[in-house]
Amino acid sequence: MNAFELYNPTKLVFGADKVSRLGELVEPYGKRVLLVYGGGSIKKSGLYDDVISQLNEIKAIVHELSGIEPNPRLTTVNKGIEICRAEKIEFVLAVGGGSVLDAAKAIAAGALYDGDVWDFTIRQAVIQEALPIGTVLTLAATGSEMNGNAVISNWETKEKRGLGSKHVYPQFSILDPKLTYSVPRNQTVNGIVDIMSHVFEQYFSLTTDIPLQERFAESILLTVIENGEKALEDGTDYDARANLLLAGTYALNGTLPNGVTTDWATHGIEHEVSAIYDIAHGAGLAIIFPNWMKYVYKERVGKFARYAERVWGIDPAGKSEDELAIAGIEATRAYFTRIGAPATLGELDIDGQHLDRMADEATRFGPIGTFKQLNKDDVVNILTASL
């Protein structure tokens, strides 16, 4: 096990109808609130009205930034920053899925920074402070509700990059499984893939002697696999939605990387694909991850064999370690296909014309990944296998 630090001050408020506590949770932070949300779904569901009525009750002065994109854009973030500065916003409230939460984090950090918020993503500046943030989550996927990370896209330059800081952990996040009842099937699918991918990035590691972290990771995967299918069968299955929501949070709240050298190459590659094609992150991951697995598994076959056995219940009898590993990778692909995720870039009308550019961008700071360090050629190979 490596040395590590663990710090996560977000207060999670989890359960049916917990959104009723919103007003009370916002109140200590001040009256001037920026409400950040996406498309119209929270208006259709009635959540918007509920939020506004609670904010009115605490006599908040509410400004709004709507229309956050699925891959939230720098231009939109900058609009939010302008509002924060002009209106002396004291608290940023994100109501939506991971993209809305990520945009809110970038806005909260950018509002108190005397420069371009993009600086944080290209390592030209470090976040020193941020406005306090609260969230109401409507989708099990990114884990953004309980961590200090965000990903935003610069649409002009076709770049998608991350920022992170202890200052952008949400002060609180309200997770009501019932709010995810209305999530459309394809978004539930993308969320399942996204959660599993977060676990993969931390589970497929060369670090040894980490039994607790490995078992925790397997616990999350098994929970997602089982409850993901249940939620797809019946979107209003409370326990399935709740288990998926909780698993999504734990996949990326700092529980899994303790003392573990994590990978994150596949996320790096996917970001370059969706920076150019604006596809859903989960869809991109469903396509690329099995190909990454096949490309790298020989670096530590035993880990993939264990994955096959413990996560997919594949009987090792009569199989070589290599065969077992491959069977686990195939089972991953089969599950993604079974729930309706795409298996090739071609299905999303993406051809090979930008592979070189994507591989260049993915490796712009040097080789990526740790399970196997990938250089530009490796990334091209994985993307080619994904076409």
Place this chain on the structure above:
Amino acid sequence: MNAFELYNPTKLVFGADKVSRLGELVEPYGKRVLLVYGGGSIKKSGLYDDVISQLNEIKAIVHELSGIEPNPRLTTVNKGIEICRAEKIEFVLAVGGGSVLDAAKAIAAGALYDGDVWDFTIRQAVIQEALPIGTVLTLAATGSEMNGNAVISNWETKEKRGLGSKHVYPQFSILDPKLTYSVPRNQTVNGIVDIMSHVFEQYFSLTTDIPLQERFAESILLTVIENGEKALEDGTDYDARANLLLAGTYALNGTLPNGVTTDWATHGIEHEVSAIYDIAHGAGLAIIFPNWMKYVYKERVGKFARYAERVWGIDPAGKSEDELAIAGIEATRAYFTRIGAPATLGELDIDGQHLDRMADEATRFGPIGTFKQLNKDDVVNILTASL
């Protein structure tokens, strides 16, 4: 799954030699430090000198409270509170095991309370504020390093009671597995039992549809069972000590009870035994827990059958659910015996003379436990089986 809240702001600093960061971690909180520790072991190991030298480097004014008992006493806590008030202490630094940490929490809360700190344990007052606390942990056991709970004993009235508040979460906890190399065998054993018992209290629940929490609990148990024996074989096995330490923290840092109705009856019963006889908490738990299990398992046999299969790897073939459950309970007892924990109160020279009083005290606020609600007679029965 039930509704729940999760909040844990403690910063964990984990790894070999991380105690070197102590000075830097204490510095932001002020110069006037109360150093709380137990017997002489930290002086023998050199840790005391290291701590003092780092505190000197940041020019801290250090006051000391040593001699914290294994079951920390109210009288000792009150001494610490007096020092805090007289010396205008700004930060309480606990260096030791769970008892030292618990005493520090009670001191930190009591120092800012205009009344008797015991009030917090008998529900006569609620902690509204506390001095900031930091810890250097030297023993894998209580989980006190990453939660807001403490247990103290009133030796005059023979009462052992808990207090809890978000205000007494440590600001930081330094966990260096190497600091646990010198833990004597019997304390390592008690620590193992203590950690497993914390999991049991949260795992044996009537709450259904909590797959993630159940698997997390099993992950911790499996890690402790395996690494506990390794640490007993070789006290300087870094990974065994590290895995035990991390498992101990996760057993009681708020990961397991999310949405789960927990039990805690066995802890309640053990507290009454050690309030009178001052035995090690882990030793008392090793004796009582298997008897609690046998007394209650029929309330939900399936959970105990699952426990037998998943945690002890017992083959269910040819066994009834009841037989499987019993086999898991026997395996628990056998493990405790194998590592050298006591199996009966008699081994600790405790006879039946105070059973009635202990059962009275354990149920003074009403029946205890949730897996099966235990009244006074139930507690007498469990204690009688433990003689």
